[in-house]
Amino acid sequence: MASPVIRLVDITKVYQMGAEEVHALRGVSLSINRNEYVAIMGPSGSGKSTLMNIIGCLDTPTSGLYELNNTNVSEMNDNQLARIRNKEIGFVFQTFNLLARSNVLHNVELPLIYGGVSSADRKKRALEAIEQVGLADRAHHKPNELSGGQRQRVAIARALVTKPSILLADEPTGNLDSKTGEEIMALFDILHRQGNTIILVTHEEDIAAHAHRRVRIKDGHIETDELVKDRKVVTHPTLTSV
């Protein structure tokens, strides 16, 4: 069997709030293989975002082992983690998190700038990623000139542009209406079919239904981890050409 992209063993995360300890994760073990499509679900405060931040190397676990592509990242320093975030991880946030003063092209180019890609190559790859999410005609617009769904697609292009090992999305449709949310999910479906490994956090069963595997978390534990039977695959008409 091929080795997993992500291997988490007994991960805990404890936040110190003054004298009080908040146990956000209480021993999570999880392996995810290449080209899996995983939905993480669970009630508010159960530790989903904490888990995603650790997988995305934005945060480090209090204890436990985290291997990404067979490399132990749980003991890396800040700069090594920054490098991993840049090369191996594409993160999509609920609130888009685009740079307001920069246009679409520059936002998408940014990871490549920090990755040290030459400027000609950078522009080519950024335009490719922008085209992939169907925004080629908006490359020189600022985020505030775009709709919510378009902004999220820019964020996805930015996550894709470095060709990362995993795509992480923490409630990517949380700030969108359901129709726009479906459009975004259709895009994730296509990206999955193209071979990407995707992990997304969601509250909505509808959204989770796009994934192959569903992980439920409660109180910092994995409650269930199962394959999705009633999988829903939608391809949005505007994206079928992609």
Added chain:
Amino acid sequence: MRWWLDELKEGLTIAFGAIRANKMRSGLTTLGIVIGIVSVTLMGTAIEGLNQAFNRSVAVIGADVLYVQKWPWGGGGNWWEIRNRKDLLIQHAKAIEDDATTVASVSPIMGTMRNVTYGGKLVEGVVVIGTDADFITTTNANVDLGRFLTAMEANGGRPVCVLGSEVAESLFPNEFPVGKVIKVGNHPYRVVGVLEKQGSLLGLESFDNRVYVPINRFFSEFMSRRGGIQIWVRAASLENVDETREEVRGILRKARKVEPGAQDDFAINQQEFLIQTFNTIGGVIAAVGLFITGLSLFVGGIGIMNIMFVSVTERTKEIGIRKAIGAPKRAILMQFLLESAVICLLGGLIGLAIAFPLSLIIDQILPTAMPVSIVVVALLISLLVGVISGFLPAYRASRLDPVDALRYE
């Protein structure tokens, strides 16, 4: 190397973007640096002007000329003792002339002030100097018109004189001065020559507002009693000027019967002493001046630091985004350092643009140009102020936790 240039370019783009987005704030912050740079460069220019003026003046005094006088330059000594010293006399000058072997030329000097007239023209307060024919070699002065006093005229006390260039211009704006008879005080003197322009001491005392007459005639016409002269001695060579000073000292001690072991009852002054005194005073003025003006730059730097802290806080979310997509600490640090460096450099450039026309005003008083070195130093200083005052805010930004920064609203 590539990534470095790209990060630099990205940093500069962000810096200019941030400055443009907050024009008012950046402008006001820059003002602090502008004021600092204007005051520091103007102070530097003034100090440079003072130095240049001094060096021009002191060149006239000559590095190889010894000025034997009662009073030492640069002060010091017991005022009462110096005041009561025996006068220096013509015979002392004679003794040096006769006995010294390392001396090129010796001149007795005596001065006073008189009005000088020719025709209807009057020049007030001219320094009348009684001296001998060797004066021209002792001081290395150049004759512009005619000639200097001859030995015969000088020793015989003839009623002839040589004019400094300023006096000549005032009395003879349209006439050839040589051969004309002028009145020095109430006494007629025939002009035999005019000296070339020599300049002034720090723009105060002119070396050209002078009339030179034979010292023997000077005594009888301008001084009631003999005595109280100075003796100017040119050393045979500049390298051995110290040796000459010791020789002159020995001769004078003997001629003036100074007891062995007793202190000299005269002073041998040199250009070097003036330079030393000036350097001490000038150094203190420069240090104090630059310190005070530097304070304004310091205040400007604090303003920059303050605004950079605001900028970092305001852009916490942006920092979080950049970190999330893989910006290393170094890149965040550089981004904010560049921003404060750019603000300060702009301040420096604007400051120089304002200081330059103002320095032309200084030029009217202390002829000098704003030195290139000051321009370079001013720009380096503003860069340095930017980097130093930007460092703490930038360092704080670079250490932000990405998750916390992203959550910041």
